[in-house]
Amino acid sequence: MMKAARINQCGGLDVLEYGDFPFPEVGPFDVLVKVMATSVSGWDIKYRNGDLFAKFENKGLPGRAAFPLPQQLGREATGEVVEVGEHVRAFSAGDRVLGLVHPENPSDLNAVRGLGNLSVGIDYPGHAMKGGNAQYVSRPEHYWMKLPDNVSYEAAAAGSWSYPTSHRIVVDRCNVRPGDVVFVTGASGGMGYATLEWARLSGASVITTSRSEKKRQALYELGADLVVDPANITSALEQILQFTRGQGVEHSIEFTGNPDLLDLSFSALRLGGTICPVGGDVQRGPLPWSIMDLVSKEMNVVGIRGSRLNDQRVFLEALSRGLIKPQIACELPLREIREAHRLVENHEVLGKVILKPWL
Ligand SMILES: NC(=O)c1ccc[n+]([C@@H]2O[C@H](COP(=O)([O-])OP(=O)(O)OC[C@H]3O[C@@H](n4cnc5c(N)ncnc54)[C@H](OP(=O)(O)O)[C@@H]3O)[C@@H](O)[C@H]2O)c1
Structure with missing residues (x-):
């Protein structure tokens, strides 16, 4: 078992449940990561309070799966690889990684055309698959990117969506x-x-x-x-x-x-x-x-729908070179998930609320 925060239904802060949940399974193409930093985003608030279900009539984004319940929220996650499936080639135990907020389906035509943000046949973490609000997450290899050595887990998690x-x-x-x-x-x-x-x-x-x-x-x-x-x-x-x-x-x-x-x-x-x-x-x-x-x-x-792989690479490079500085309002233990949602929902903070699953 592991600690995680999940919702079984939409509603107020009290639908957020912190507790023990089954340890994630690791398939042959999966990377298991010990989460060191995750966060609460505007998307998490809309998911929790049910706005998204109304907005998309629970059909998901065009070309994507519907939003499931129960859900483990958290668009952003960074951490350390602890185990890899037998077919994983790009990562090994001990690697520091960023969970891609907008992973791409490499074989979708939109990704080939340089519009991987529009690729279909892929589930985004905290959308249609489990997000980062947990001690461990397991996702396929192409859902991760290595973190530069000088980039902290917190800074990368704070900026990886925005x-x-x-x-x-x-x-x-x-x-x-x-x-x-x-x-x-x-x-x-x-x-x-x-x-x-x-x-x-x-x-x-x-x-x-x-x-x-x-x-x-x-x-x-x-x-x-x-x-x-x-x-x-x-x-x-x-x-x-x-x-x-x-x-x-x-x-x-x-x-x-x-x-x-x-x-x-x-x-x-x-x-x-x-x-x-x-x-x-x-x-x-x-x-x-x-x-x-x-x-x-x-x-x-102009419209905008998420980011491409290259935008995510540029973000990490700019962070590594000190060109950008994501604002962190506070760091809270994951068990304080309700307080974290309250701060974000009420616009009480300037910058991200980071959640630490091991505090
Ligand atoms: N299309 C996409 O691909 C995409 C991707 C990511 C995010 N988004 C969307 O982008 C939006 C911004 O995200 P965020 O996380 O930065 O949002 P946020 O923190 O909820 O809002 C940003 C700021 O806007 C101001 N604000 C909010 N509601 C307002 C209102 N009714 N009137 C005047 N000011 C208001 C508040 O600042 P003050 O309190 O200082 O006034 C708030 O801090 C979200 O709606 C999110 O869903 C879209």
Whole structure:
């Protein structure tokens, strides 16, 4: 048996159960990992409270399996290999590894075309297969990547979901260039902060939002060029236009799903700009722009669905070279899973809540 945290049904914090569960099986192509760090993400919250089941009518993402219950949550996991199946070639006991948040199916046509994030026939950890909230996890060989020696388990787990995905947004989908101005909503969250870091590394200036005065101050200290309060949209737009000398921003990347912020992301966009609505509160309603809006600004709208293998490699390399620094709000023992969900769900922290299964 091993310690793990699981849910049997969707609901409030009390559906999270920490206890003893069967040790995972290790098949001939599997790598068994002793988990040293895992975390709570926005996805975990939506899974737990049932938003995802409503959003996807429990059909899973297109081309993927439905979301199962019971589930062991935790998109991110890092740890040490303790056993490998007889056909595993790339790993051996003692290797330090990162669990890929977006593993690819190497034989799917989308992966061959360089769009492995869209490959089908693969289950993501914490989506349709068990996530990292456990002392041990067993997954196929192509679900893991070796950790550079100088990268800590905690830093890699903290950034492994948000940094690769936001790397794809900034570098690939938006093609941010030096001198651009990027408007990122909600940079106190994992995704928004990672976007801020990649945008700055690309040579851009970054404007962001926060509803909290304390977090606005912290975001300035973490490198934001301008932080606006979304409680006053008129003033926020004025500040953005003043910052960009009336031109507007080249890119708006929207993480909250708040209709006012979607509107602001559009109003703040310069002619020919690009807007990327990423996620936020689950809303199936229409986006607040008309065809005439698209025409008059000649704006580009881009979608995003996860990251490719290469984004995940770039994340580890940038981490190893000290170019990025995922924010860690606190580290808690896995048995405090309910408190960890509470902190993330209430947006009480800036940075990731890391869970340690062996504390
Ligand atoms: N499409 C994809 O491939 C993909 C991949 C990963 C994540 N996502 C999505 O990206 C989103 C961001 O992820 P995250 O983990 O960084 O989210 P998060 O921590 O839940 O939210 C980010 C920040 O946005 C602000 N915020 C949240 N709701 C708001 C609202 N209604 N109005 C104004 N501000 C609000 C909060 O900042 P303040 O409290 O400071 O205002 C919060 O800290 C999530 O919805 C996630 O599901 C999508």
